[in-house]
Amino acid sequence: MTRFRLPVVLALAFATAAASAAEQVYVLEPGHTFPSFEADHMGMSTWRGKFNRSRGEVRIDRERGTGQVEVTIDARSVDFGLDALNEWAVGEQFFDTAKYPEATYRGTLVEFREGAPTKVEGELTLHGVTRPLALTIDRFKCQPHPLHKRDWCGADAHAVFDRSQFGLDAGKDYGFDMNVTLRIQVEADIRVDAAAK
Numbered sequence: 001m002t003r004f005r006l007p008v009v010l011a012l013a014f015a016t017a018a019a020s021a022a023e024q025v026y027v028l029e030p031g032h033t034f035p036s037f038e039a040d041h042m043g044m045s046t047w048r049g050k051f052n053r054s055r056g057e058v059r060i061d062r063e064r065g066t067g068q069v070e071v072t073i074d075a076r077s078v079d080f081g082l083d084a085l086n087e088w089a090v091g092e093q094f095f096d097t098a099k100y101p102e103a104t105y106r107g108t109l110v111e112f113r114e115g116a117p118t119k120v121e122g123e124l125t126l127h128g129v130t131r132p133l134a135l136t137i138d139r140f141k142c143q144p145h146p147l148h149k150r151d152w153c154g155a156d157a158h159a160v161f162d163r164s165q166f167g168l169d170a171g172k173d174y175g176f177d178m179n180v181t182l183r184i185q186v187e188a189d190i191r192v193d194a195a196a197k
Contacts, residue, residue: 023061026153026188028071030055033186035073039163040177053077058153058188060109062116062142067109069120071184075103094170100128105184107135116140120157124182129166135159135184151190158183 036050053074060067076097078089090097107122120135135157145152163169164178172178 023059023067024151025191026058026060026151027191028054028056028058029187029189032154033071033184033188035071035182035184037183038181040179042171042175043177047080049078049080051075051077052079057191058109058186060117060153062112065112065115065117067117069105069107069109069122071105071186073103073105074101076101094168095127100126103127105133105135107133124161124166126166127168131161131165133159133161133182135182145189148189152187153190154185154187156183156185 030053033054033056034050034052035054036048039047039049041047051073053076054071056069056071058067058069075095076090078086078095080086080089089095092098103124103126105122105124107120109117109119110121111118116137117140118137120137122133122135123130124133136159138156138158140153140155142151142153144150159182160179161182162178163180164172169178170176
């Protein structure tokens, strides 16, 4: 009996290990995810703004230390807190949202520590240009959601990039620093159909 039982026991063990290491899919909460940015204004001050609409998902296997992230940003939702500047930014002189209504970031979660990623290696597509961009994850946490009673994750990440490399060089001739700090605050609920599997 023992020799016949062993394969069954091994199969169950492998199945359990596979289930515990399964990739989880989390959908970004639009009401808690606001990509924001900080940009120089002629060395006089730092202007800050955010995008009010975004969507995306995170796929993560915390046991194996793997995962992917994708965020799509509606460039038309840019918000400097100043209507006149918002109108200019979506126009032809800057984002030109009639041609490029969205920006996207796609990347791979890497450098896991105790089940949490500390970096994303990926690409930013902005203003029709795609370039590599690595995000540093400053904080990452998962826990049961107190209201929805399902798994819930949140993170803060940032990166610095040269906006002129994306064809967004307005103000360069006036001495504006082209480096922009991008910050992504994100919260995401586990996808219900994935959680049910």
